[in-house]
Amino acid sequence: MRSLNHPMVWYLLRGSGVVTLLLFTAVVVLGIATTMRWRAGRLPRFVTLGLHRNVSLLAAVFLAIHIATAMLDSYAHVHLLQLFVPASTTRYGLFLGLGALSLDLLLAVMVTSLVRHRLSQRVWKGIHWLGYASWPVAFVHSVGIGTDRHLGWFQVTALACLGLLAATTGWRFASSLRRPFPKYLEARA
Amino acid sequence: MALHLKVNPILCDGYGQCAELLPELVELDEWGYPIVPRDPVGLRVEPAARRAVRMCPRLALSLEAAPR
């Protein structure tokens, strides 16, 4: 593939990466919020689920841009196989591999969600839970690989995403301790 | 062909999105679980019914040809 040495491609690669991180953070938060039956103010609860799904599509678009520019850019120079298979032993290769792993997990979630009607509840749910793993892997990828990782604005953004996700996960966990989400509701008889 | 809304009570987790999307047809009981009518879904409401089926987080809602 022809590689480009254009600064636009380089900026787009880094920019789309950050936006993807932000959007997928929102996706996970909205997903957790959906299971918590959370509503945005007085908006109906289907808005939470609707946003979860639509923002994930938007995030996928930015991820696609991120991947395309990574393949085009002459410095990043990512090959097709490297997108899906973590393989290299270099420091750069390690963090790239994490990105690939995260992409694999994400693709599993997206594909199963699109054909959800054909799958059993158990299979869909199991893979969706694997999707939880996709975020921390992507997070480490972004703080490890990015040449912006030393820059203040990036660090603030990354920390904000991490903080938001940790808070949401903590909220979910605390709520499940108070009112367990057992598979079978045992009524207080 | 008359379509009927059906809830799979085992899958249903009381999210209540169907009642929000389809208030013309779906009411919630006091615990947040949907009460769906036995009558067929009218043509005007059908698109909203299909949306409610798509949006159910547990895929518990369905539109079927035969009544219960």
Place this chain on the structure above:
Amino acid sequence: MSSVAAAERAPVRARLLGKDDHGPLPRALNSRERAVLLAEVEASGLRGRGGAGFPTAVKLATVARAGNAVVVANGTEGEPASWKDKVLLSSNPHLVVDGAFVAADLVGAREVIFTVGRAHTGVQAHLEHALAERRDHAFDVYLESAPDRFVAGEESALVNWLNGRDARPTIDRPFRKGFGGRPTLVQNVETLANLGLVARYGARWFRDTGTSEEPGTVLVTVHGAVKQPGVVEVELGTPIRDVLQRFGGLTALPQALLIGGYFGTWVRAHDALDLPLTNAALAPLGASLGARTIVVLPQDACGIRESARVARYLARESAGQCGPCVFGLPAMADALERVDVERLRRLAPQVSGRGACAHPTGATRFVASAVDVFSDEIERHRAGRCGGRSHPPVLPVGDSTEWR
């Protein structure tokens, strides 16, 4: 076996609990024999004896058409007040085995699975012994002991458990998608015992007792204010007063009868005692036979207190899968204890018919009948002055916690 010889051997009175030697079991091994036998079953009018009363011939034909079938002989009997299946399996297991094999012939099944409740090791032993005595068949026979839960005997729950999961009901119906995903015939053991006898002696013999709409004999479990609680075989149509006589008669003045077990209904004693034991006769009272469990409540017991205890038990026995059942049944038990009639009236349509199985529906019916029949007691009960304060419990409940 000629029909004359068969008729000579046919039991006259106790068909299910008698000690006749019936000889070798007639088999239906080709499609013509199967068709003839199926027609005979249809002519007999045999209906399921497990409580639902579904026409047996229809069930057999449906599963037979599907192919690759399995037979499950359901002796689980999760209802604590019902003992008939246990008694049948203990005293005449061979009749049940006969029927299971006949059913397997009819639906073309090779596997036959017998189930009993786990706690009843004596019953299991009898059945095991009987199965060991039967060598001349080509079936793969299994005996499984199911958890002692109220809903464990429900068709889809039983099959779910046989498939390695909890004994909780499913949306899938066994006759379509049951054991191992295959069409499965689940039949109560008493139904099977009758089926075996119909195969031997024919429809005309079967219809010789009972009524024309409800032919045959049935096993009835009776306890409460009778001298000898237990299980007896009676003809359908026998007056209820005479049925109770078979249990040694009443030990106290009866207040009400619970007919049909915990999914059944209470009826006032004076309304029911002279009625024949048929669904048709009980229908105007809003009652039906169900699995023919009858509990006689004496005058000095409190119907509300008993019913509230059972309602609480039914709430505990919810499989926990459907919101209206999980939340509605405890709410109904609460309301029944307080006898909050208004609350019960509001709860009923939110609970009845809104589960994946009949549990919430049956429980609602039971509770509603208690409020109806014991309406006189309500004020006294609320004031704590009801008769049953010191009366020992009449209705039994279970306490198992296993689902697998």
